[in-house]
Amino acid sequence: MSPTGLGTLLIVVALTLGAGVVTVIGWRRPFLRTPRRALGLASVQVLLAVSVLVVVNRDSGFFPRWGDLIGNQPGLTTVRADVRRSTRELPRLLRTEHPPGGGLLLPWQLAVPGQTRTVRTLVYLPAAYFRNPIRIFPVVELLSTPPGGPEVWTRTLRLAQSVAAEIARHRVAPFVALLPAVDANGPLCGSGDVLLTTGVRLGLAAAFRVRTDARGWAVAGYAQAGACAATLALEHPDLFAAGASIAGVYGSSAALHGITHRHAPDDPFVALARRPAIDLLLAAARRDLSTYAQLRRLAAAARAPTTVDTFVLRSGGHGPPVWLAVEPLVLDWLSAEIGPPLAPPLVPAGNTGGASGT
Amino acid sequence: MEPTSSLTVACVVLAFAVGIGVTVATWDRPRWAWGRRITAVAACQLLLSSAVLLEINHLYDFVPTWSYLVGASPSAGTRDQPGRLDQRLYALAAGLRRPGHGVVLPWIFAGGHSGIIREAEVYLPAAYFDPGERTTAFPVLELFSGVPGSPLSWTASLHLGRVLDREIATGRVAPLVAVVPAINGGEFSDTECVNVVHGEQDDTYLTTDLRTALVRDFRIRRDRRGWAMAGYSTGGYCALNLAFRHPALYTAAASLSGNFAPYLDATTGALFGSSVRLEHANDPLWEARLGSVPPVALYLATAADDVGTVEQLRSFLAELRSATPPTIVIVASGGHSTGVWRALEAPMLDWLSAQLGSPAAARAPLR
Numbered sequence: 001m002s003p004t005g006l007g008t009l010l011i012v013v014a015l016t017l018g019a020g021v022v023t024v025i026g027w028r029r030p031f032l033r034t035p036r037r038a039l040g041l042a043s044v045q046v047l048l049a050v051s052v053l054v055v056v057n058r059d060s061g062f063f064p065r066w067g068d069l070i071g072n073q074p075g076l077t078t079v080r081a082d083v084r085r086s087t088r089e090l091p092r093l094l095r096t097e098h099p100p101g102g103g104l105l106l107p108w109q110l111a112v113p114g115q116t117r118t119v120r121t122l123v124y125l126p127a128a129y130f131r132n133p134i135r136i137f138p139v140v141e142l143l144s145t146p147p148g149g150p151e152v153w154t155r156t157l158r159l160a161q162s163v164a165a166e167i168a169r170h171r172v173a174p175f176v177a178l179l180p181a182v183d184a185n186g187p188l189c190g191s192g193d194v195l196l197t198t199g200v201r202l203g204l205a206a207a208f209r210v211r212t213d214a215r216g217w218a219v220a221g222y223a224q225a226g227a228c229a230a231t232l233a234l235e236h237p238d239l240f241a242a243g244a245s246i247a248g249v250y251g252s253s254a255a256l257h258g259i260t261h262r263h264a265p266d267d268p269f270v271a272l273a274r275r276p277a278i279d280l281l282l283a284a285a286r287r288d289l290s291t292y293a294q295l296r297r298l299a300a301a302a303r304a305p306t307t308v309d310t311f312v313l314r315s316g317g318h319g320p321p322v323w324l325a326v327e328p329l330v331l332d333w334l335s336a337e338i339g340p341p342l343a344p345p346l347v348p349a350g351n352t353g354g355a356s357g358t
Numbered sequence: 359m360e361p362t363s364s365l366t367v368a369c370v371v372l373a374f375a376v377g378i379g380v381t382v383a384t385w386d387r388p389r390w391a392w393g394r395r396i397t398a399v400a401a402c403q404l405l406l407s408s409a410v411l412l413e414i415n416h417l418y419d420f421v422p423t424w425s426y427l428v429g430a431s432p433s434a435g436t437r438d439q440p441g442r443l444d445q446r447l448y449a450l451a452a453g454l455r456r457p458g459h460g461v462v463l464p465w466i467f468a469g470g471h472s473g474i475i476r477e478a479e480v481y482l483p484a485a486y487f488d489p490g491e492r493t494t495a496f497p498v499l500e501l502f503s504g505v506p507g508s509p510l511s512w513t514a515s516l517h518l519g520r521v522l523d524r525e526i527a528t529g530r531v532a533p534l535v536a537v538v539p540a541i542n543g544g545e546f547s548d549t550e551c552v553n554v555v556h557g558e559q560d561d562t563y564l565t566t567d568l569r570t571a572l573v574r575d576f577r578i579r580r581d582r583r584g585w586a587m588a589g590y591s592t593g594g595y596c597a598l599n600l601a602f603r604h605p606a607l608y609t610a611a612a613s614l615s616g617n618f619a620p621y622l623d624a625t626t627g628a629l630f631g632s633s634v635r636l637e638h639a640n641d642p643l644w645e646a647r648l649g650s651v652p653p654v655a656l657y658l659a660t661a662a663d664d665v666g667t668v669e670q671l672r673s674f675l676a677e678l679r680s681a682t683p684p685t686i687v688i689v690a691s692g693g694h695s696t697g698v699w700r701a702l703e704a705p706m707l708d709w710l711s712a713q714l715g716s717p718a719a720a721r722a723p724l725r
Contacts (some may be wrong), residue, residue, distance in 0.1 A: 034382055173717075277653030340716045
């Protein structure tokens with residue numbers, strides 16, 4: 001018999017009527033008249049108020065159980081979400097680099113689920129990764145192309161130093177960077193790709209304390225890899241929060257001329273036309289004419305909810321000096337998109353809703 | 359003696375007891391017998407009912423001040439100039455704040471477009487006052503109470519400041535600014551946070567006006583990735599609907615036991631006049647049916663025995679076709695009550711923080 005049940009209502013009403021009857025009948029009796037009358041009158045009034053509350057509760061369903069009235073919710077004790085098993089991190093490394101500024105650069109053979117081969121990657125772990133053993137880190141996926149590969153990021157662009165400097169200036173919150181040694185050009189950037197999206201994500205999350213949801217991932221690249229990063233972001237707003245293209249240049253003529261009726265594998269205009277909900281950053285030097293022209297065309301073609309921020313350097317042409325110049329700003333922008341590392345969230349016990357979906 | 363204090367309740371209960379005593383003691387006096395008796399009994403019943411309502415108010419902070427009952431809006435003269443944060447108040451808050459804890463401040467803002475002036479509550483995290491964060495712009499969480507309710511429903515009943523302090527200290531939430539505006543003028547009328555036809559423009563007040571005023575007075579992010587909304591009960595509907603109507607302004611919305619369509623009744627009146635189009639434009643369930651749900655991350659929670667909300671949630675999910683499925687949280691029991699919201703508060707805040715971008719150091723805008 002719950003607080004909202006018919007039985008409860010009938011009982012309370014019966015008690016009220018009963019108290020009323022008893023009070024009225026005994027009103028004139030002389031024995032202890034004043035206290036009896038006071039008690040009787042007060043009881044009837046209190047029971048009347050309770051009856052009203054019961055009716056209101058039946059109608060609104062505010063407190064369906066007796067336990068709710070005293071604030072006791074047996075199903076609602078909060079428990080910590082499981083800390084990822086991968087705190088057993090960094091088993092038997094063959095070779096690691098300790099870059100200036102702290103943190104760690106590891107060569108890592110990433111196991112891709114469903115594939116026998118592993119993917120060679122570099123993984124950058126900031127110093128905070130080791131100071132906060134339970135925090136889960138957002139990820140920036142940094143794309144590159146041969147011949148330099150991921151080492152262009154780590155050596156030419158001095159990634160670890162730049163990230164550490166921006167963290168020290170409070171402009172960037174620590175994140176993990178994944179640098180797959182994969183040619184980020186051509187077919188891999190089409191909508192059929194899985195390696196650079198879900199493949200590496202699952203592989204990384206199996207070994208490191210990183211987020212897997214879209215809000216915790218961004219993708220970036222330079223030159224052709226930058227164009228690829230922008231395309232991947234536009235194609236997969238369900239997997240990335242943001243994409244950044246540093247002097248991104250598209251190889252296919254379709255992208256160069258903004259022709260949209262041909263779906264070339266790396267044509268971003270097709271994806272843009274679908275109006276994905278993603279934030280893009282495009283950076284280039286004004287004097288890098290073809291790159292700058294593509295940047296302007298892309299920015300002009302974007303419609304809400306796609307947002308495009310642009311950063312245009314007045315000096316410099318094409319190549320690493322420009323990439324180095326914009327790198328701190330790009331890192332700031334990416335961090336503002338993906339958020340800081342967070343401890344595992346609380347979940348209410350007895351949750352039957354599941355993490356997502358029904 | 360505020361309407362929320364237990365002292366007020368105790369006084370009224372005492373008055374009731376005294377009233378009973380007087381009623382009974384004077385029962386047998388002959389003059390105007392029945393007139394006096396009926397008046398006395400009625401007065402006692404009124405005192406008892408008031409005590410019950412005051413106790414409920416003490417528990418849930420529906421009516422924070424006496425002036426709230428008569429719908430008095432704060433006038434410009436009674437406080438600092440509306441919308442402008444008093445530097446002295448800021449310094450006072452910084453001095454009152456305990457190390458490692460944030461602070462909850464009363465705040466007033468006037469809506470530039472809507473012309474509405476109401477009081478609000480603002481939570482500033484401890485990091486806001488760090489010397490190293492003087493140029494940091496913090497992400498914002500906009501929170502709505504239910505109806506009846508007030509900003510104090512979050513900051514007092516639900517202990518928002520304390521919960522946020524704890525979640526930030528444990529690292530589950532990144533430092534953020536929380537603002538709890540008043541969703542109605544203080545009367546028991548319910549505008550469901552919409553722009554009422556020929557009435558208050560609450561939608562505008564709670565979205566664009568609030569953002570303009572908050573940006574002017576606090577160091578906060580201005581972009582979509584730095585803003586999210588949440589609420590319980592009617593406030594949950596407000597968060598969902600306003601985020602759907604302004605997806606360029608908010609990145610995520612959380613609804614605790616909220617409805618999915620506007621709930622029109624005697625307390626709301628005809629919010630949309632006779633316009634079905636306007637009603638549909640404020641109906642997330644309708645938008646789900648049409649397949650035009652905007653890309654806002656969603657956290658939808660309810661108790662399993664809150665039958666009305668569960669029904670609406672099921673309908674909404676059945677119609678929803680979205681690339682990113684919402685996060686659903688269903689807890690076993692609790693009904694439609696503050697107990698549910700207290701238990702869901704920290705998990706919801708943790709989820710919301712993960713949707714927001716980092717506090718961002720102020721830098722030159724890109725272009």
